[in-house]
Amino acid sequence: MNATELTTVELDNLKESLLFQKASILNKSHEFKAEQSSVTAHGDEAEIASQDASNNISIHLHERDRVALYSIERALGKIAEGTYGQCESCGEIIGARRLQARPFTALCIECMEEQESHSNIYQ
Numbered sequence: 001m002n003a004t005e006l007t008t009v010e011l012d013n014l015k016e017s018l019l020f021q022k023a024s025i026l027n028k029s030h031e032f033k034a035e036q037s038s039v040t041a042h043g044d045e046a047e048i049a050s051q052d053a054s055n056n057i058s059i060h061l062h063e064r065d066r067v068a069l070y071s072i073e074r075a076l077g078k079i080a081e082g083t084y085g086q087c088e089s090c091g092e093i094i095g096a097r098r099l100q101a102r103p104f105t106a107l108c109i110e111c112m113e114e115q116e117s118h119s120n121i122y123q
Protein backbone atom coordinates (compact mmCIF):
# COMPACT_ATOMS: atom_id res chain seq x y z
CA MET A 1 0.00 0.00 0.00
CA ASN A 2 1.26 3.44 -0.92
CA ALA A 3 0.19 5.37 2.15
CA THR A 4 1.39 8.92 2.54
CA GLU A 5 2.28 10.18 5.97
CA LEU A 6 0.51 13.18 7.41
CA THR A 7 2.20 16.53 7.17
CA THR A 8 2.47 18.65 10.31
CA VAL A 9 -0.29 20.92 9.05
CA GLU A 10 -2.59 17.98 8.30
CA LEU A 11 -1.88 16.57 11.74
CA ASP A 12 -2.73 19.91 13.33
CA ASN A 13 -5.98 20.06 11.39
CA LEU A 14 -6.91 16.55 12.45
CA LYS A 15 -6.10 17.33 16.04
CA GLU A 16 -8.35 20.36 15.89
CA SER A 17 -11.13 18.35 14.33
CA LEU A 18 -10.77 15.68 17.05
CA LEU A 19 -10.95 18.32 19.76
CA PHE A 20 -14.01 19.81 18.09
CA GLN A 21 -15.76 16.45 17.90
CA LYS A 22 -14.92 15.77 21.51
CA ALA A 23 -16.37 19.12 22.56
CA SER A 24 -19.55 18.56 20.58
CA ILE A 25 -20.13 15.15 22.17
CA LEU A 26 -19.59 16.61 25.61
CA ASN A 27 -21.92 19.52 24.85
CA LYS A 28 -24.56 17.13 23.66
CA SER A 29 -24.42 15.18 26.92
CA HIS A 30 -24.57 18.46 28.83
CA GLU A 31 -27.71 19.55 26.97
CA PHE A 32 -29.25 16.16 27.53
CA LYS A 33 -28.56 16.49 31.25
CA ALA A 34 -30.22 19.92 31.38
CA GLU A 35 -33.24 18.60 29.52
CA GLN A 36 -33.67 15.68 31.87
CA SER A 37 -33.53 17.75 35.05
CA SER A 38 -36.04 20.33 33.79
CA VAL A 39 -38.51 17.58 32.89
CA THR A 40 -38.37 15.92 36.30
CA ALA A 41 -38.04 18.95 38.59
CA HIS A 42 -41.56 19.15 40.06
CA GLY A 43 -42.15 18.59 43.77
CA ASP A 44 -39.97 16.82 46.31
CA GLU A 45 -40.37 13.38 44.93
CA ALA A 46 -39.45 14.55 41.45
CA GLU A 47 -36.54 16.46 42.91
CA ILE A 48 -35.08 13.26 44.27
CA ALA A 49 -35.78 11.45 41.03
CA SER A 50 -34.04 14.16 39.05
CA GLN A 51 -31.01 13.96 41.29
CA ASP A 52 -30.85 10.26 40.72
CA ALA A 53 -31.22 10.86 37.03
CA SER A 54 -28.44 13.40 36.83
CA ASN A 55 -26.14 11.05 38.70
CA ASN A 56 -26.79 8.44 36.09
CA ILE A 57 -26.67 10.70 33.10
CA SER A 58 -22.92 11.23 33.19
CA ILE A 59 -22.72 7.60 32.10
CA HIS A 60 -25.82 7.98 29.98
CA LEU A 61 -24.10 9.06 26.79
CA HIS A 62 -25.26 7.12 23.82
CA GLU A 63 -23.16 4.04 23.32
CA ARG A 64 -21.96 5.36 19.98
CA ASP A 65 -20.88 8.66 21.51
CA ARG A 66 -19.09 6.89 24.32
CA VAL A 67 -17.17 4.77 21.87
CA ALA A 68 -16.40 7.83 19.76
CA LEU A 69 -15.25 9.77 22.81
CA TYR A 70 -12.97 6.92 23.82
CA SER A 71 -11.49 6.71 20.33
CA ILE A 72 -11.00 10.47 20.21
CA GLU A 73 -9.17 10.41 23.55
CA ARG A 74 -6.97 7.62 22.29
CA ALA A 75 -6.22 9.42 19.05
CA LEU A 76 -5.34 12.59 20.95
CA GLY A 77 -3.09 10.58 23.25
CA LYS A 78 -1.35 9.12 20.22
CA ILE A 79 -0.87 12.56 18.70
CA ALA A 80 0.79 13.60 21.97
CA GLU A 81 3.01 10.51 21.92
CA GLY A 82 3.82 10.90 18.26
CA THR A 83 2.40 7.50 17.33
CA TYR A 84 -0.73 8.81 15.65
CA GLY A 85 -1.31 7.41 12.19
CA GLN A 86 0.20 4.00 12.89
CA CYS A 87 -1.99 0.94 12.67
CA GLU A 88 -2.49 -0.57 16.13
CA SER A 89 -2.46 -4.03 14.73
CA CYS A 90 0.37 -4.19 12.19
CA GLY A 91 2.22 -0.91 12.86
CA GLU A 92 1.97 0.25 9.25
CA ILE A 93 1.25 3.87 8.41
CA ILE A 94 -2.49 4.27 8.05
CA GLY A 95 -2.27 7.00 5.43
CA ALA A 96 -3.32 10.61 5.37
CA ARG A 97 -6.39 10.14 3.24
CA ARG A 98 -7.89 7.46 5.47
CA LEU A 99 -7.13 9.45 8.61
CA GLN A 100 -8.80 12.50 7.14
CA ALA A 101 -11.90 10.47 6.40
CA ARG A 102 -11.86 8.77 9.81
CA PRO A 103 -9.63 10.77 12.17
CA PHE A 104 -9.92 8.38 15.08
CA THR A 105 -9.46 5.14 13.30
CA ALA A 106 -6.90 2.89 14.97
CA LEU A 107 -6.42 0.37 12.17
CA CYS A 108 -5.27 0.44 8.57
CA ILE A 109 -7.73 -0.68 5.92
CA GLU A 110 -6.27 -4.18 5.69
CA CYS A 111 -6.49 -4.81 9.42
CA MET A 112 -9.94 -3.24 9.60
CA GLU A 113 -11.22 -5.53 6.88
CA GLU A 114 -9.58 -8.49 8.51
CA GLN A 115 -11.21 -7.63 11.83
CA GLU A 116 -14.61 -7.15 10.20
CA SER A 117 -14.43 -10.48 8.43
CA HIS A 118 -13.63 -12.15 11.75
CA SER A 119 -16.43 -10.45 13.61
CA ASN A 120 -18.88 -11.52 10.90
CA ILE A 121 -17.97 -15.13 11.46
CA TYR A 122 -18.79 -14.96 15.16
CA GLN A 123 -21.96 -12.96 14.85
Ligand SMILES: [Zn+2]
Nearest residue numbers: 087090108111
Ligand atom coordinates in the same frame (compact mmCIF):
# COMPACT_ATOMS: atom_id res chain seq x y z
ZN1 LIG B 1 -2.76 -2.73 9.93
